[in-house]
Amino acid sequence: GENVEQHPSTLSVQEGDSAVIKCTYSDSASNYFPWYKQELGKGPQLIIDIRSNVGEKKDQRIAVTLNKTAKHFSLHITETQPEDSAVYFCAAIHRDDKIIFGKGTRLHILP
Amino acid sequence: KAGVTQTPRYLIKTRGQQVTLSCSPISGHRSVSWYQQTPGQGLQFLFEYFSETQRNKGNFPGRFSGRQFSNSRSEMNVSTLELGDSALYLCASSLELANTGELFFGEGSRLTVL
Numbered sequence: 001g002e003n004v005e006q007h008p009s010t011l012s013v014q015e016g017d018s019a020v021i022k023c024t025y026s027d028s029a030s031n032y033f034p035w036y037k038q039e040l041g042k043g044p045q046l047i048i049d050i051r052s053n054v055g056e057k058k059d060q061r062i063a064v065t066l067n068k069t070a071k072h073f074s075l076h077i078t079e080t081q082p083e084d085s086a087v088y089f090c091a092a093i094h095r096d097d098k099i100i101f102g103k104g105t106r107l108h109i110l111p
Numbered sequence: 112k113a114g115v116t117q118t119p120r121y122l123i124k125t126r127g128q129q130v131t132l133s134c135s136p137i138s139g140h141r142s143v144s145w146y147q148q149t150p151g152q153g154l155q156f157l158f159e160y161f162s163e164t165q166r167n168k169g170n171f172p173g174r175f176s177g178r179q180f181s182n183s184r185s186e187m188n189v190s191t192l193e194l195g196d197s198a199l200y201l202c203a204s205s206l207e208l209a210n211t212g213e214l215f216f217g218e219g220s221r222l223t224v225l
Contacts, residue, residue, distance in 0.1 A: 006153075032210070032211070032212075034213070034214075036214075036216075041218065042218055043115070043201055043203070043216030043217050043218050043219055044154070044201070044214075044216050045216065046213045046214065049213070089153065089154055093210045094210070095210060095211065096210075097167070097210065098156045098159070098167045098168075098169060098209075098210065099144070099156050099209055099210055099214075100156070101146075101153055101154040101155070101156075102153060103151075103152065103153035104153045104154070
């Protein structure tokens with residue numbers, strides 16, 4: 001079955017700097033890769049996603065890149081702000097299988 | 112449009128007891144999936160229900176079960192509770208199957224087993 005590894009588990013960046021979170025997956029048949037953000041006391045919320053027919057997707061300060069050959073995908077947040085502090089989860093999804101999430105990255109934005 | 116509602120938000124049980132958690136999906140959503148969140152293991156998929164049928168199941172023991180009603184509301188049950196069952200239980204709803212698009216999560220039910 002699918003296995004998703006997410007790194008780092010904790011990340012601290014200065015406000016205004018960029019943050020990058022990386023995930024690798026094992027099942028080459030996975031074709032959908034969402035990223036979820038979980039703020040304290042709340043459920044995760046989708047922030048961006050990418051499908052296997054696209055290499056990169058951007059939405060304002062957030063971007064996701066996908067390397068199918070290497071089986072890894074990354075979340076990039078530029079010009080970080082205090083409200084970006086949260087736990088971020090990646091997931092790799094095969095259409096015929098269950099959803100496998102990474103173990104999460106706790107992002108701290110330092111003032 | 113109301114979001115996903117989970118009840119109860121917090122509960123404390125003792126070992127050996129059983130617990131039932133409830134999830135009301137967004138109106139019109141047919142899929143409800145359940146996840147266990149713990150600090151060490153992140154988000155782990157429990158099962159998914161779609162149109163009252165279990166569509167997929169994670170690697171959890173048979174003590175964990177669920178069901179979905181005709182109005183798409185779902186319940187999950189954990190019997191013979193163990194200390195390790197202490198976790199935040201999240202449900203998510205989606206228009207179609209959970210592995211096809213965006214999941215909308217509730218705020219979770221935090222279970223503490225003493």
